Amino acid sequence: MFPRPIQTQPRAAQLTYSAVLPIALTLWLLPLIAVAIFSVKPAVDFTQGNYWGMPSSFEGLTNYGQVFFDSDMPRYLLNSVLITVPTVIGAVALSCMAGFALGIYKFRANLVIFFMFVAGNFVPFQILMVPVRDLTLDLGLYNTKTGLVLFHIAFQTGFCTLFMRNFIRALPFALIEAARVEGVAEWRIFWYVVLPLMKPAIAALSVLIFTFIWNDYFWAVVLTQGPESQPVTAGITSFNAQFRAAYHMMSAGSIVAALPPVAMFFAMQKHFIAGLTLGAVK
Protein backbone atom coordinates (compact mmCIF):
# COMPACT_ATOMS: atom_id res chain seq x y z
CA MET A 1 0.00 0.00 0.00
CA PHE A 2 1.15 3.48 -0.80
CA PRO A 3 1.56 5.75 0.99
CA ARG A 4 2.75 3.68 3.94
CA PRO A 5 -0.17 2.92 6.29
CA ILE A 6 -0.39 5.50 9.00
CA GLN A 7 -0.67 2.73 11.61
CA THR A 8 2.99 1.84 11.07
CA GLN A 9 4.07 5.43 11.71
CA PRO A 10 4.97 6.95 15.05
CA ARG A 11 2.13 7.94 17.34
CA ALA A 12 2.71 11.64 16.71
CA ALA A 13 2.19 11.22 12.97
CA GLN A 14 -1.01 9.31 13.58
CA LEU A 15 -2.36 12.03 15.83
CA THR A 16 -1.41 14.71 13.34
CA TYR A 17 -3.14 12.80 10.57
CA SER A 18 -6.37 12.45 12.46
CA ALA A 19 -6.25 16.11 13.38
CA VAL A 20 -5.50 17.28 9.85
CA LEU A 21 -8.26 15.22 8.22
CA PRO A 22 -11.24 17.16 9.56
CA ILE A 23 -9.48 20.49 9.06
CA ALA A 24 -8.70 19.67 5.44
CA LEU A 25 -12.26 18.53 4.88
CA THR A 26 -13.69 21.71 6.36
CA LEU A 27 -11.49 23.85 4.15
CA TRP A 28 -12.38 21.77 1.12
CA LEU A 29 -16.09 22.09 1.72
CA LEU A 30 -15.97 25.65 3.04
CA PRO A 31 -18.01 27.14 0.17
CA LEU A 32 -20.74 24.58 0.75
CA ILE A 33 -20.73 24.97 4.49
CA ALA A 34 -21.11 28.70 3.96
CA VAL A 35 -24.14 28.17 1.74
CA ALA A 36 -25.67 25.77 4.21
CA ILE A 37 -25.33 28.38 6.95
CA PHE A 38 -26.65 31.09 4.62
CA SER A 39 -29.74 29.05 4.00
CA VAL A 40 -30.83 29.05 7.63
CA LYS A 41 -30.14 32.72 8.28
CA PRO A 42 -32.86 35.32 8.58
CA ALA A 43 -33.03 38.06 5.95
CA VAL A 44 -32.08 40.67 8.49
CA ASP A 45 -28.58 39.21 8.86
CA PHE A 46 -27.79 40.17 5.28
CA THR A 47 -29.17 43.69 5.50
CA GLN A 48 -27.09 44.23 8.62
CA GLY A 49 -23.96 42.90 6.98
CA ASN A 50 -23.71 39.77 9.08
CA TYR A 51 -22.74 37.60 6.13
CA TRP A 52 -20.24 35.24 7.60
CA GLY A 53 -21.02 35.28 11.29
CA MET A 54 -23.35 32.99 13.15
CA PRO A 55 -27.03 33.23 12.22
CA SER A 56 -28.77 35.60 14.61
CA SER A 57 -31.73 33.24 14.62
CA PHE A 58 -32.52 29.90 13.02
CA GLU A 59 -34.84 30.46 10.08
CA GLY A 60 -34.29 27.18 8.26
CA LEU A 61 -37.94 26.20 8.32
CA THR A 62 -39.14 29.59 7.09
CA ASN A 63 -36.59 29.76 4.28
CA TYR A 64 -37.06 26.23 3.02
CA GLY A 65 -40.81 26.52 3.51
CA GLN A 66 -40.79 29.53 1.25
CA VAL A 67 -38.77 27.65 -1.36
CA PHE A 68 -41.33 24.89 -1.42
CA PHE A 69 -44.55 26.84 -1.04
CA ASP A 70 -43.86 30.28 -2.38
CA SER A 71 -41.87 29.75 -5.56
CA ASP A 72 -41.80 27.73 -8.76
CA MET A 73 -39.18 25.45 -7.27
CA PRO A 74 -41.43 22.38 -6.77
CA ARG A 75 -42.45 22.65 -10.39
CA TYR A 76 -38.85 22.81 -11.57
CA LEU A 77 -38.02 19.84 -9.39
CA LEU A 78 -40.87 17.86 -10.86
CA ASN A 79 -39.72 18.81 -14.37
CA SER A 80 -36.23 17.62 -13.55
CA VAL A 81 -37.58 14.29 -12.39
CA LEU A 82 -39.74 13.95 -15.48
CA ILE A 83 -36.75 14.68 -17.68
CA THR A 84 -34.16 12.66 -15.81
CA VAL A 85 -36.01 9.42 -15.18
CA PRO A 86 -37.16 8.73 -18.78
CA THR A 87 -33.70 9.64 -20.02
CA VAL A 88 -32.07 7.16 -17.68
CA ILE A 89 -34.47 4.41 -18.73
CA GLY A 90 -34.12 5.19 -22.42
CA ALA A 91 -30.36 5.53 -22.50
CA VAL A 92 -29.80 2.41 -20.41
CA ALA A 93 -32.20 0.36 -22.54
CA LEU A 94 -30.65 1.46 -25.83
CA SER A 95 -27.12 0.95 -24.60
CA CYS A 96 -27.85 -2.49 -23.13
CA MET A 97 -28.90 -3.59 -26.56
CA ALA A 98 -26.13 -1.83 -28.43
CA GLY A 99 -23.58 -3.00 -25.90
CA PHE A 100 -24.81 -6.56 -26.31
CA ALA A 101 -24.48 -6.35 -30.08
CA LEU A 102 -20.98 -4.87 -29.90
CA GLY A 103 -19.72 -6.99 -27.04
CA ILE A 104 -20.87 -10.41 -28.17
CA TYR A 105 -20.86 -10.50 -31.96
CA LYS A 106 -17.91 -10.39 -34.27
CA PHE A 107 -18.62 -8.57 -37.50
CA ARG A 108 -16.61 -6.31 -39.67
CA ALA A 109 -18.13 -2.97 -38.74
CA ASN A 110 -18.08 -3.75 -35.03
CA LEU A 111 -15.08 -1.65 -33.97
CA VAL A 112 -15.99 1.18 -36.34
CA ILE A 113 -19.47 1.50 -34.85
CA PHE A 114 -18.09 1.20 -31.35
CA PHE A 115 -15.64 4.00 -31.98
CA MET A 116 -18.37 6.08 -33.54
CA PHE A 117 -20.21 5.96 -30.21
CA VAL A 118 -17.06 6.70 -28.27
CA ALA A 119 -16.15 9.65 -30.47
CA GLY A 120 -19.64 11.11 -30.35
CA ASN A 121 -19.41 11.10 -26.61
CA PHE A 122 -16.41 13.46 -26.68
CA VAL A 123 -17.92 15.97 -29.08
CA PRO A 124 -18.42 19.52 -27.77
CA PHE A 125 -22.14 20.21 -27.37
CA GLN A 126 -21.94 23.45 -29.28
CA ILE A 127 -21.45 21.75 -32.60
CA LEU A 128 -24.85 20.12 -32.11
CA MET A 129 -26.62 23.14 -30.72
CA VAL A 130 -27.99 24.94 -33.78
CA PRO A 131 -29.15 21.83 -35.70
CA VAL A 132 -30.61 20.10 -32.65
CA ARG A 133 -32.51 23.19 -31.62
CA ASP A 134 -33.77 23.48 -35.16
CA LEU A 135 -34.80 19.84 -35.30
CA THR A 136 -36.59 20.16 -31.98
CA LEU A 137 -38.44 23.22 -33.26
CA ASP A 138 -39.43 21.37 -36.42
CA LEU A 139 -40.73 18.44 -34.44
CA GLY A 140 -42.83 20.83 -32.39
CA LEU A 141 -40.97 19.74 -29.27
CA TYR A 142 -39.28 23.03 -28.42
CA ASN A 143 -39.90 23.93 -24.80
CA THR A 144 -41.19 20.47 -23.96
CA LYS A 145 -39.70 17.87 -21.70
CA THR A 146 -39.97 15.28 -24.47
CA GLY A 147 -37.67 17.31 -26.69
CA LEU A 148 -35.01 17.39 -23.98
CA VAL A 149 -35.45 13.72 -23.15
CA LEU A 150 -35.04 12.58 -26.75
CA PHE A 151 -31.85 14.52 -27.18
CA HIS A 152 -30.41 13.41 -23.84
CA ILE A 153 -31.13 9.77 -24.63
CA ALA A 154 -29.36 10.06 -27.95
CA PHE A 155 -26.32 11.84 -26.57
CA GLN A 156 -25.93 9.69 -23.46
CA THR A 157 -26.16 6.55 -25.57
CA GLY A 158 -22.58 7.17 -26.64
CA PHE A 159 -21.12 6.97 -23.17
CA CYS A 160 -23.53 4.25 -22.04
CA THR A 161 -22.72 2.02 -24.99
CA LEU A 162 -19.00 2.35 -24.29
CA PHE A 163 -19.67 1.36 -20.73
CA MET A 164 -22.01 -1.55 -21.46
CA ARG A 165 -19.94 -2.97 -24.27
CA ASN A 166 -16.83 -3.10 -22.09
CA PHE A 167 -18.80 -4.67 -19.29
CA ILE A 168 -20.29 -7.34 -21.53
CA ARG A 169 -16.93 -8.17 -23.04
CA ALA A 170 -15.66 -9.00 -19.59
CA LEU A 171 -18.42 -11.57 -19.07
CA PRO A 172 -17.47 -15.22 -19.64
CA PHE A 173 -18.16 -15.90 -23.29
CA ALA A 174 -18.54 -19.61 -22.58
CA LEU A 175 -21.98 -18.89 -21.15
CA ILE A 176 -23.22 -17.60 -24.47
CA GLU A 177 -21.66 -20.43 -26.39
CA ALA A 178 -23.24 -22.95 -24.08
CA ALA A 179 -26.63 -21.34 -24.64
CA ARG A 180 -26.09 -21.37 -28.39
CA VAL A 181 -25.23 -25.05 -28.33
CA GLU A 182 -28.51 -25.62 -26.52
CA GLY A 183 -30.21 -23.88 -29.44
CA VAL A 184 -31.41 -20.87 -27.49
CA ALA A 185 -32.51 -18.01 -29.74
CA GLU A 186 -30.20 -15.00 -29.75
CA TRP A 187 -32.71 -12.57 -28.28
CA ARG A 188 -33.42 -15.05 -25.52
CA ILE A 189 -29.70 -15.20 -24.79
CA PHE A 190 -29.82 -11.45 -24.39
CA TRP A 191 -32.88 -11.51 -22.18
CA TYR A 192 -32.22 -14.57 -20.03
CA VAL A 193 -28.45 -14.96 -20.00
CA VAL A 194 -26.78 -11.58 -20.48
CA LEU A 195 -29.25 -9.11 -19.02
CA PRO A 196 -29.37 -10.69 -15.53
CA LEU A 197 -25.58 -10.52 -15.41
CA MET A 198 -25.65 -6.84 -16.33
CA LYS A 199 -27.50 -5.73 -13.21
CA PRO A 200 -24.46 -4.13 -11.55
CA ALA A 201 -23.61 -2.25 -14.75
CA ILE A 202 -27.19 -1.08 -15.11
CA ALA A 203 -27.21 0.16 -11.53
CA ALA A 204 -23.92 1.99 -11.94
CA LEU A 205 -24.92 3.58 -15.18
CA SER A 206 -28.34 4.64 -13.94
CA VAL A 207 -26.94 6.54 -10.98
CA LEU A 208 -24.32 8.17 -13.13
CA ILE A 209 -26.68 9.24 -15.90
CA PHE A 210 -29.16 10.47 -13.33
CA THR A 211 -26.53 12.84 -11.97
CA PHE A 212 -25.35 13.97 -15.39
CA ILE A 213 -28.82 14.74 -16.65
CA TRP A 214 -30.03 16.31 -13.45
CA ASN A 215 -27.08 18.66 -13.53
CA ASP A 216 -27.35 19.54 -17.20
CA TYR A 217 -27.71 23.24 -17.74
CA PHE A 218 -26.67 23.90 -21.31
CA TRP A 219 -29.38 21.92 -23.06
CA ALA A 220 -31.98 23.06 -20.61
CA VAL A 221 -31.25 26.63 -21.65
CA VAL A 222 -31.09 25.80 -25.35
CA LEU A 223 -34.22 23.68 -25.62
CA THR A 224 -36.59 25.01 -22.95
CA GLN A 225 -37.81 28.35 -21.71
CA GLY A 226 -40.42 28.58 -19.02
CA PRO A 227 -41.42 27.02 -15.70
CA GLU A 228 -43.68 24.57 -17.51
CA SER A 229 -40.77 22.55 -18.83
CA GLN A 230 -37.46 23.89 -17.49
CA PRO A 231 -35.51 21.67 -15.15
CA VAL A 232 -34.25 22.93 -11.84
CA THR A 233 -30.76 23.90 -13.03
CA ALA A 234 -32.25 26.42 -15.43
CA GLY A 235 -35.07 27.30 -13.07
CA ILE A 236 -32.66 28.37 -10.37
CA THR A 237 -31.72 31.44 -12.39
CA SER A 238 -35.34 32.63 -12.53
CA PHE A 239 -35.67 31.68 -8.89
CA ASN A 240 -32.71 33.90 -8.13
CA ALA A 241 -34.24 36.70 -10.14
CA GLN A 242 -37.34 36.40 -7.99
CA PHE A 243 -35.27 36.60 -4.80
CA ARG A 244 -32.59 38.97 -6.04
CA ALA A 245 -29.96 39.60 -3.37
CA ALA A 246 -31.92 37.54 -0.86
CA TYR A 247 -28.99 35.27 -0.14
CA HIS A 248 -30.78 33.17 2.41
CA MET A 249 -33.41 32.27 -0.19
CA MET A 250 -30.98 31.73 -3.04
CA SER A 251 -28.92 29.46 -0.81
CA ALA A 252 -31.91 27.44 0.28
CA GLY A 253 -33.01 27.15 -3.35
CA SER A 254 -29.56 26.02 -4.48
CA ILE A 255 -29.41 23.40 -1.79
CA VAL A 256 -32.81 22.04 -2.76
CA ALA A 257 -31.77 21.98 -6.42
CA ALA A 258 -28.52 20.18 -5.67
CA LEU A 259 -29.92 17.68 -3.22
CA PRO A 260 -31.39 14.86 -5.38
CA PRO A 261 -28.12 13.84 -7.06
CA VAL A 262 -26.34 14.16 -3.73
CA ALA A 263 -28.89 11.87 -2.10
CA MET A 264 -28.54 9.49 -5.02
CA PHE A 265 -24.78 9.51 -4.65
CA PHE A 266 -24.82 8.76 -0.94
CA ALA A 267 -27.46 6.07 -1.32
CA MET A 268 -25.71 4.29 -4.17
CA GLN A 269 -22.13 5.28 -3.58
CA LYS A 270 -20.62 1.94 -4.51
CA HIS A 271 -22.38 1.81 -7.85
CA PHE A 272 -21.68 5.43 -8.57
CA ILE A 273 -17.96 5.07 -8.09
CA ALA A 274 -17.88 1.80 -9.99
CA GLY A 275 -19.47 3.61 -12.91
CA LEU A 276 -17.25 6.63 -12.75
CA THR A 277 -13.99 4.79 -12.49
CA LEU A 278 -14.73 2.31 -15.21
CA GLY A 279 -11.54 1.78 -17.09
CA ALA A 280 -9.47 3.60 -14.53
CA VAL A 281 -8.14 0.24 -13.47
CA LYS A 282 -7.60 -2.75 -15.64
Add this chain to the structure above:
Amino acid sequence: MAVTDTSPPARSWYKRNEIAVTPWLFLAPAILFFLVYVLVPIYQSFSISLYNWDGLGEARYVGLENYVELFDDSAFEVSLWNNLKWLLLYLLAIPAGLFIALFLNQTVAGIRMYKSLFFFPFVISQVVVGLVFSWFYLPNEGLLNNIVTFFGFDPINVLGDPALATYGIIIAGLWPQTAYCMILYLTGLNAVDPEQVEAARLDGAKGWKMLWYVIIPQLKPATFIAFVVTIIGALRSFDLISIMTNGGPFGQTRVLSFYMFEKALSEYGFRMGYGAAIAVVLFLIMLCFIAYFLFSMWREEKEGR
Protein backbone atom coordinates in the same frame (compact mmCIF):
# COMPACT_ATOMS: atom_id res chain seq x y z
CA MET B 1 -52.10 -22.89 -46.99
CA ALA B 2 -50.19 -19.93 -48.29
CA VAL B 3 -48.96 -19.19 -44.81
CA THR B 4 -47.53 -22.61 -44.24
CA ASP B 5 -45.87 -22.42 -47.66
CA THR B 6 -43.99 -19.22 -47.10
CA SER B 7 -43.35 -19.08 -43.41
CA PRO B 8 -40.93 -22.00 -43.02
CA PRO B 9 -38.40 -20.64 -45.57
CA ALA B 10 -38.74 -17.11 -44.19
CA ARG B 11 -38.19 -18.43 -40.72
CA SER B 12 -35.24 -20.46 -41.74
CA TRP B 13 -33.67 -17.54 -43.56
CA TYR B 14 -33.67 -15.69 -40.23
CA LYS B 15 -32.51 -18.83 -38.45
CA ARG B 16 -29.68 -19.34 -40.92
CA ASN B 17 -28.56 -15.72 -40.64
CA GLU B 18 -29.46 -15.24 -37.01
CA ILE B 19 -25.91 -14.54 -35.85
CA ALA B 20 -25.33 -12.03 -38.62
CA VAL B 21 -28.66 -10.23 -38.35
CA THR B 22 -29.20 -10.07 -34.59
CA PRO B 23 -26.46 -7.52 -33.80
CA TRP B 24 -27.93 -5.12 -36.33
CA LEU B 25 -31.39 -5.48 -34.87
CA PHE B 26 -29.99 -4.75 -31.45
CA LEU B 27 -27.95 -1.82 -32.70
CA ALA B 28 -30.69 -0.24 -34.80
CA PRO B 29 -32.39 1.97 -32.17
CA ALA B 30 -29.14 3.27 -30.71
CA ILE B 31 -27.69 4.00 -34.14
CA LEU B 32 -30.89 5.69 -35.24
CA PHE B 33 -30.93 8.02 -32.24
CA PHE B 34 -27.25 8.73 -32.54
CA LEU B 35 -27.52 9.45 -36.23
CA VAL B 36 -30.43 11.85 -35.88
CA TYR B 37 -29.18 13.75 -32.84
CA VAL B 38 -25.39 13.57 -33.07
CA LEU B 39 -23.91 12.61 -36.42
CA VAL B 40 -26.23 14.45 -38.78
CA PRO B 41 -26.17 17.63 -36.64
CA ILE B 42 -22.37 17.67 -36.80
CA TYR B 43 -22.57 17.63 -40.56
CA GLN B 44 -25.35 20.24 -40.52
CA SER B 45 -23.31 22.57 -38.34
CA PHE B 46 -20.53 22.45 -40.88
CA SER B 47 -22.91 23.38 -43.66
CA ILE B 48 -24.79 26.05 -41.66
CA SER B 49 -21.45 27.71 -40.96
CA LEU B 50 -21.30 28.58 -44.66
CA TYR B 51 -24.57 30.50 -44.53
CA ASN B 52 -25.90 33.72 -43.17
CA TRP B 53 -28.98 32.72 -41.26
CA ASP B 54 -31.08 34.20 -38.47
CA GLY B 55 -32.74 30.90 -37.66
CA LEU B 56 -36.09 31.84 -39.15
CA GLY B 57 -35.87 33.42 -42.58
CA GLU B 58 -34.09 32.39 -45.73
CA ALA B 59 -30.49 31.27 -45.32
CA ARG B 60 -28.05 32.99 -47.64
CA TYR B 61 -24.95 31.17 -48.83
CA VAL B 62 -21.83 33.18 -48.04
CA GLY B 63 -19.05 30.66 -48.45
CA LEU B 64 -16.22 31.10 -46.00
CA GLU B 65 -17.22 34.63 -45.07
CA ASN B 66 -18.09 33.68 -41.49
CA TYR B 67 -14.62 32.22 -41.02
CA VAL B 68 -12.98 35.26 -42.53
CA GLU B 69 -14.90 37.42 -40.12
CA LEU B 70 -13.61 35.33 -37.20
CA PHE B 71 -10.07 36.45 -37.98
CA ASP B 72 -10.90 40.08 -37.29
CA ASP B 73 -13.19 39.42 -34.37
CA SER B 74 -11.39 40.47 -31.20
CA ALA B 75 -14.05 38.78 -29.05
CA PHE B 76 -13.25 35.52 -30.82
CA GLU B 77 -9.58 36.01 -30.10
CA VAL B 78 -10.25 36.63 -26.42
CA SER B 79 -12.40 33.49 -26.31
CA LEU B 80 -9.69 31.44 -27.92
CA TRP B 81 -7.08 32.63 -25.43
CA ASN B 82 -9.42 31.95 -22.56
CA ASN B 83 -9.99 28.44 -23.86
CA LEU B 84 -6.24 27.93 -23.78
CA LYS B 85 -6.09 29.16 -20.18
CA TRP B 86 -8.90 26.80 -19.28
CA LEU B 87 -7.15 23.87 -20.93
CA LEU B 88 -3.81 24.44 -19.25
CA LEU B 89 -5.02 25.38 -15.80
CA TYR B 90 -7.70 22.72 -15.72
CA LEU B 91 -4.98 20.12 -16.00
CA LEU B 92 -3.93 21.10 -12.48
CA ALA B 93 -6.92 19.05 -11.35
CA ILE B 94 -4.92 15.91 -12.15
CA PRO B 95 -1.96 16.42 -9.78
CA ALA B 96 -4.25 18.00 -7.21
CA GLY B 97 -6.55 15.00 -7.37
CA LEU B 98 -3.60 12.65 -7.04
CA PHE B 99 -2.35 14.57 -4.04
CA ILE B 100 -5.69 14.35 -2.23
CA ALA B 101 -6.04 10.70 -3.15
CA LEU B 102 -2.63 9.97 -1.64
CA PHE B 103 -3.60 11.90 1.45
CA LEU B 104 -6.82 9.92 1.85
CA ASN B 105 -5.46 6.50 0.93
CA GLN B 106 -5.35 5.26 4.51
CA THR B 107 -7.43 2.91 6.56
CA VAL B 108 -8.40 4.86 9.64
CA ALA B 109 -11.83 4.99 11.22
CA GLY B 110 -14.34 6.94 9.17
CA ILE B 111 -12.10 7.28 6.13
CA ARG B 112 -14.85 6.13 3.77
CA MET B 113 -17.01 9.01 4.90
CA TYR B 114 -14.11 11.40 4.35
CA LYS B 115 -13.58 10.09 0.85
CA SER B 116 -17.24 10.58 -0.05
CA LEU B 117 -17.32 14.05 1.41
CA PHE B 118 -14.21 15.04 -0.50
CA PHE B 119 -15.91 13.80 -3.62
CA PHE B 120 -19.04 15.80 -2.84
CA PRO B 121 -18.37 18.84 -5.08
CA PHE B 122 -18.47 16.70 -8.20
CA VAL B 123 -22.03 15.56 -7.57
CA ILE B 124 -23.38 19.08 -7.29
CA SER B 125 -24.51 20.83 -10.43
CA GLN B 126 -22.09 23.35 -11.87
CA VAL B 127 -24.83 25.93 -11.66
CA VAL B 128 -24.81 25.65 -7.90
CA VAL B 129 -21.01 25.57 -7.79
CA GLY B 130 -21.02 28.78 -9.82
CA LEU B 131 -23.47 30.47 -7.49
CA VAL B 132 -21.58 29.41 -4.41
CA PHE B 133 -18.31 30.68 -5.76
CA SER B 134 -19.74 33.96 -6.94
CA TRP B 135 -20.91 34.61 -3.38
CA PHE B 136 -17.52 33.57 -2.11
CA TYR B 137 -15.98 36.23 -4.39
CA LEU B 138 -18.46 39.03 -3.62
CA PRO B 139 -16.51 42.32 -3.66
CA ASN B 140 -17.33 43.52 -0.15
CA GLU B 141 -19.25 40.88 1.68
CA GLY B 142 -17.59 37.79 0.18
CA LEU B 143 -15.71 35.38 2.39
CA LEU B 144 -12.60 35.72 0.25
CA ASN B 145 -12.42 39.44 0.85
CA ASN B 146 -13.14 39.00 4.52
CA ILE B 147 -10.07 36.79 4.67
CA VAL B 148 -8.00 39.12 2.48
CA THR B 149 -8.84 42.21 4.51
CA PHE B 150 -8.29 40.29 7.75
CA PHE B 151 -4.66 39.93 6.71
CA GLY B 152 -4.51 43.62 5.95
CA PHE B 153 -4.69 43.56 2.16
CA ASP B 154 -7.02 45.57 -0.04
CA PRO B 155 -10.19 43.77 -1.06
CA ILE B 156 -10.24 42.38 -4.59
CA ASN B 157 -13.21 42.16 -6.90
CA VAL B 158 -12.29 38.90 -8.58
CA LEU B 159 -15.22 38.58 -10.96
CA GLY B 160 -15.35 42.29 -11.72
CA ASP B 161 -11.73 42.53 -12.75
CA PRO B 162 -11.20 41.67 -16.44
CA ALA B 163 -7.71 40.37 -15.71
CA LEU B 164 -8.76 38.10 -12.86
CA ALA B 165 -12.29 36.99 -13.68
CA THR B 166 -11.36 34.03 -15.89
CA TYR B 167 -8.98 32.69 -13.28
CA GLY B 168 -11.65 33.06 -10.65
CA ILE B 169 -14.02 30.94 -12.72
CA ILE B 170 -11.36 28.35 -13.48
CA ILE B 171 -10.71 27.93 -9.77
CA ALA B 172 -14.41 27.29 -9.26
CA GLY B 173 -14.25 24.70 -12.03
CA LEU B 174 -11.17 23.05 -10.58
CA TRP B 175 -13.00 22.30 -7.39
CA PRO B 176 -15.35 19.59 -8.75
CA GLN B 177 -12.82 18.47 -11.34
CA THR B 178 -10.20 17.80 -8.67
CA ALA B 179 -12.75 15.73 -6.81
CA TYR B 180 -13.33 13.69 -9.95
CA CYS B 181 -9.62 13.06 -10.49
CA MET B 182 -9.27 12.18 -6.83
CA ILE B 183 -11.86 9.42 -7.05
CA LEU B 184 -10.19 8.05 -10.18
CA TYR B 185 -6.85 7.91 -8.39
CA LEU B 186 -8.31 6.43 -5.22
CA THR B 187 -9.61 3.53 -7.27
CA GLY B 188 -6.31 3.33 -9.10
CA LEU B 189 -4.35 3.25 -5.85
CA ASN B 190 -6.51 0.38 -4.67
CA ALA B 191 -5.34 -1.66 -7.59
CA VAL B 192 -1.63 -0.91 -7.17
CA ASP B 193 0.24 -4.15 -6.81
CA PRO B 194 1.32 -4.39 -3.14
CA GLU B 195 4.11 -6.84 -3.95
CA GLN B 196 5.80 -4.37 -6.26
CA VAL B 197 5.55 -1.70 -3.60
CA GLU B 198 7.10 -4.02 -1.01
CA ALA B 199 9.84 -5.06 -3.41
CA ALA B 200 10.64 -1.44 -4.17
CA ARG B 201 10.67 -0.70 -0.46
CA LEU B 202 13.22 -3.45 0.13
CA ASP B 203 15.32 -1.82 -2.58
CA GLY B 204 15.23 1.37 -0.54
CA ALA B 205 12.74 3.34 -2.61
CA LYS B 206 10.53 5.72 -0.70
CA GLY B 207 8.74 9.01 -0.83
CA TRP B 208 8.94 10.87 -4.13
CA LYS B 209 11.09 8.23 -5.81
CA MET B 210 8.62 5.52 -4.96
CA LEU B 211 5.77 7.67 -6.17
CA TRP B 212 7.45 8.60 -9.43
CA TYR B 213 9.01 5.29 -10.44
CA VAL B 214 6.69 2.72 -8.94
CA ILE B 215 3.26 4.17 -8.21
CA ILE B 216 2.62 6.61 -11.04
CA PRO B 217 3.45 4.12 -13.80
CA GLN B 218 0.91 1.76 -12.29
CA LEU B 219 -1.66 4.54 -12.20
CA LYS B 220 -1.41 5.05 -15.92
CA PRO B 221 -4.97 3.93 -16.76
CA ALA B 222 -6.36 6.28 -14.10
CA THR B 223 -4.23 9.12 -15.41
CA PHE B 224 -5.46 8.53 -18.93
CA ILE B 225 -9.11 8.73 -17.91
CA ALA B 226 -8.40 11.76 -15.73
CA PHE B 227 -6.73 13.43 -18.69
CA VAL B 228 -9.63 12.66 -21.02
CA VAL B 229 -12.34 13.91 -18.68
CA THR B 230 -10.36 17.01 -17.73
CA ILE B 231 -9.71 18.07 -21.31
CA ILE B 232 -13.34 17.52 -22.23
CA GLY B 233 -14.47 19.35 -19.12
CA ALA B 234 -12.22 22.31 -19.93
CA LEU B 235 -13.45 22.64 -23.49
CA ARG B 236 -17.08 22.24 -22.49
CA SER B 237 -16.93 24.94 -19.82
CA PHE B 238 -20.11 26.89 -20.19
CA ASP B 239 -22.29 26.64 -17.09
CA LEU B 240 -19.88 28.35 -14.74
CA ILE B 241 -19.21 31.26 -17.08
CA SER B 242 -22.87 31.73 -17.80
CA ILE B 243 -23.73 31.75 -14.09
CA MET B 244 -20.78 33.62 -12.63
CA THR B 245 -20.09 36.42 -15.10
CA ASN B 246 -22.24 35.84 -18.17
CA GLY B 247 -19.15 36.46 -20.25
CA GLY B 248 -18.28 39.78 -18.64
CA PRO B 249 -16.70 42.01 -17.51
CA PHE B 250 -16.39 43.49 -21.01
CA GLY B 251 -16.62 40.03 -22.52
CA GLN B 252 -13.30 39.07 -20.99
CA THR B 253 -14.41 35.72 -19.61
CA ARG B 254 -15.93 34.36 -22.80
CA VAL B 255 -14.73 31.05 -24.13
CA LEU B 256 -15.61 29.59 -27.51
CA SER B 257 -18.49 27.53 -26.22
CA PHE B 258 -20.00 30.55 -24.51
CA TYR B 259 -19.34 33.00 -27.32
CA MET B 260 -20.92 30.64 -29.77
CA PHE B 261 -24.07 30.44 -27.68
CA GLU B 262 -24.13 34.20 -27.34
CA LYS B 263 -23.84 34.76 -31.07
CA ALA B 264 -26.42 32.19 -32.04
CA LEU B 265 -29.05 32.44 -29.34
CA SER B 266 -28.84 35.49 -27.16
CA GLU B 267 -30.39 38.91 -27.42
CA TYR B 268 -27.36 40.10 -29.38
CA GLY B 269 -28.93 38.60 -32.45
CA PHE B 270 -29.52 35.21 -33.89
CA ARG B 271 -26.49 34.64 -36.07
CA MET B 272 -26.76 30.91 -36.55
CA GLY B 273 -24.18 30.72 -39.32
CA TYR B 274 -21.57 32.66 -37.40
CA GLY B 275 -22.31 30.67 -34.26
CA ALA B 276 -21.94 27.44 -36.19
CA ALA B 277 -18.58 28.63 -37.53
CA ILE B 278 -17.35 29.19 -33.96
CA ALA B 279 -18.66 25.75 -33.02
CA VAL B 280 -16.77 24.24 -35.93
CA VAL B 281 -13.53 25.82 -34.71
CA LEU B 282 -14.16 24.45 -31.23
CA PHE B 283 -14.95 21.07 -32.73
CA LEU B 284 -11.72 21.04 -34.72
CA ILE B 285 -9.70 21.85 -31.60
CA MET B 286 -11.48 19.05 -29.82
CA LEU B 287 -10.91 16.74 -32.75
CA CYS B 288 -7.15 16.76 -32.15
CA PHE B 289 -7.78 15.42 -28.67
CA ILE B 290 -10.51 13.03 -29.78
CA ALA B 291 -8.17 11.59 -32.38
CA TYR B 292 -5.51 11.05 -29.74
CA PHE B 293 -7.97 9.46 -27.29
CA LEU B 294 -9.40 7.18 -29.93
CA PHE B 295 -5.94 6.22 -31.13
CA SER B 296 -4.93 5.22 -27.60
CA MET B 297 -8.10 3.23 -27.08
CA TRP B 298 -7.80 1.61 -30.47
CA ARG B 299 -4.29 0.46 -29.64
CA GLU B 300 -5.53 -0.99 -26.39
CA GLU B 301 -8.30 -2.85 -28.23
CA LYS B 302 -5.84 -4.34 -30.64
CA GLU B 303 -3.56 -5.46 -27.83
CA GLY B 304 -6.52 -6.80 -25.93
CA ARG B 305 -7.28 -9.46 -28.47
